[in-house]
Amino acid sequence: MTAPSPASPPASPPALFPASFADLEPFAGWALATERERYARRLSSSMDELQAFYDGAFPRLGEIIDYLDGFELRALPEDATRLLWLSYSLVNVSFPVEVWRQPRVPDSGAAALDVVVEPVV
Amino acid sequence: MPHFPKPAEGSWTEHYPHLGTGPVSYEDSISPAHHELECRAIFARTWLNVGRVEQLPRTGSYFTREIQAARTSVVVVRDAAGELHAFHNMCRHRGNKLVWQDYPGEETAGSCRQFTCKYHGWRYGLDGELAFVQQEPEFFDLDRAAYGLVPVQVETWEGFVFVNLDATNTTPLRSYLGELGAGLEGYPFDRMTQVFKYRALVGSNWKLFIDAFAEFYHAPVLHARQAVADESRKLQNVGFEGLSYQLDGPHGMVSSWGGMSPPKDINMVKPIERVLRSGLFGPWDRPIDIELPPAVNPARSRVWGVDSFHFFPNFMVLIWSTNWYLTYHYWPTAYNQHVFEGTLCFVPPTSARERLAQELAAVTFKEYALQDGNTLEATQTMLESRAVTEFPLNDQEILLRHLHATAGRYVSEYQAGPGAADATARVSTAVPAAS
Numbered sequence: 356m357t358a359p360s361p362a363s364p365p366a367s368p369p370a371l372f373p374a375s376f377a378d379l380e381p382f383a384g385w386a387l388a389t390e391r392e393r394y395a396r397r398l399s400s401s402m403d404e405l406q407a408f409y410d411g412a413f414p415r416l417g418e419i420i421d422y423l424d425g426f427e428l429r430a431l432p433e434d435a436t437r438l439l440w441l442s443y444s445l446v447n448v449s450f451p452v453e454v455w456r457q458p459r460v461p462d463s464g465a466a467a468l469d470v471v472v473e474p475v476v
Numbered sequence: 477m478p479h480f481p482k483p484a485e486g487s488w489t490e491h492y493p494h495l496g497t498g499p500v501s502y503e504d505s506i507s508p509a510h511h512e513l514e515c516r517a518i519f520a521r522t523w524l525n526v527g528r529v530e531q532l533p534r535t536g537s538y539f540t541r542e543i544q545a546a547r548t549s550v551v552v553v554r555d556a557a558g559e560l561h562a563f564h565n566m567c568r569h570r571g572n573k574l575v576w577q578d579y580p581g582e583e584t585a586g587s588c589r590q591f592t593c594k595y596h597g598w599r600y601g602l603d604g605e606l607a608f609v610q611q612e613p614e615f616f617d618l619d620r621a622a623y624g625l626v627p628v629q630v631e632t633w634e635g636f637v638f639v640n641l642d643a644t645n646t647t648p649l650r651s652y653l654g655e656l657g658a659g660l661e662g663y664p665f666d667r668m669t670q671v672f673k674y675r676a677l678v679g680s681n682w683k684l685f686i687d688a689f690a691e692f693y694h695a696p697v698l699h700a701r702q703a704v705a706d707e708s709r710k711l712q713n714v715g716f717e718g719l720s721y722q723l724d725g726p727h728g729m730v731s732s733w734g735g736m737s738p739p740k741d742i743n744m745v746k747p748i749e750r751v752l753r754s755g756l757f758g759p760w761d762r763p764i765d766i767e768l769p770p771a772v773n774p775a776r777s778r779v780w781g782v783d784s785f786h787f788f789p790n791f792m793v794l795i796w797s798t799n800w801y802l803t804y805h806y807w808p809t810a811y812n813q814h815v816f817e818g819t820l821c822f823v824p825p826t827s828a829r830e831r832l833a834q835e836l837a838a839v840t841f842k843e844y845a846l847q848d849g850n851t852l853e854a855t856q857t858m859l860e861s862r863a864v865t866e867f868p869l870n871d872q873e874i875l876l877r878h879l880h881a882t883a884g885r886y887v888s889e890y891q892a893g894p895g896a897a898d899a900t901a902r903v904s905t906a907v908p909a910a911s
Contacts, residue, residue, distance in 0.1 A: 428826060466846050467677075468675070468849065469676065470673070
């Protein structure tokens, strides 16, 4: 009879955000590196989805900024970088939620304005 | 009763009597034949801003610019001595486009030691000299010195790179930009290297988008919902009045108030703006102190918010009281279509707080520009109906009156000058329906 092997820790995905922001994990899909991705996700989301993200993340925005400002902006750890990307998405969805009540800019029809240059950080 | 003083003549428009005050025709924005004339009279002959020196940081750095209104592509490059050169982007062998990647019609940028044509491998130095010809002995009396790249005039002003496609042009860039250009010199454009650039294909004549950004009369109405409800009602009741308008040769500027950065009452603005301390007018907390050059805020108003400078034909610079700047470019691709570019330039942020404030300004810009751009297509299509042909412009629309008059004058002068008959012949061949 062999001895049972020592219990390995339960497999869990690595945390996407810093521990104190674990409650934002349900919105991890909004941690997108480029404006093009963030804007596309906004347009393909329902107002219920945008509202849920806003309601979950907006009350934490002040704490997020305080946390991120504990680092050099150009030397953020990976989990903090994702938190910054999530915050960019929050800025993007603030317009549908706070102003338009719809994902698209009203009366903008098929008009598109594409980002061709954006900052790396 | 005006809120801000106007010139002694009673209006900004009458201060410049050559403009007149009557209704204005927009035939210049809906005629394919007239557009062809504008391309030849304006875009092929005036200084055009094609970029910034920061896009050419070292020896061999280059970028290309498609200038469809002049039916050419230009490559701008920095040589080993640090000098800038511009060339028609065209191989001297059989005319292939020299610098492009994947799609011949798309702009590109990069760094190289020489330009090598994809077709037969001819190579050109950064100064445009023909350096290598594949199987050179097969040619007949080929004098390499006579087959360098065709140069285009290039000059810089405050770090902005301009080209002039008219080889016979004798007006230096600084003279062309006039007093308004001189009055902007010294602004720290070179410190504002954090760039967000947007591009859109817009279904309207190029002048219609300049019209939209050369007046703020539309702002309280078209953008009403971007302010909170009480504030929006107040803005619509007050309307818009500029602090000052200045015309200088073909160029012009409007100076505007802007009490939103920061607002007197925090409840005037949206929740995200309250947290990030930013909005349409940019981050409320100024990153650097700037001693403003003399052309900025000419009324020396304490409520000054933004100045919008239009350098003819297609370049606008907006200087914000929150210490950042924005440029607009309008590149015609047809009489009823153009490529619009908006470029926001900030001092590089040093913290996530500053970075997020800039993000909100950039996102806000896009929301506004989408509203502006789509309205233009609605204008263009109805203008083309010609159901109405003359339009009243108010005093806050003086820059529009000036733009259309200036563009018209360039066309008239071109038509009166040498070579015009030839061009007119080509125009009527190209557009038979218009004759």
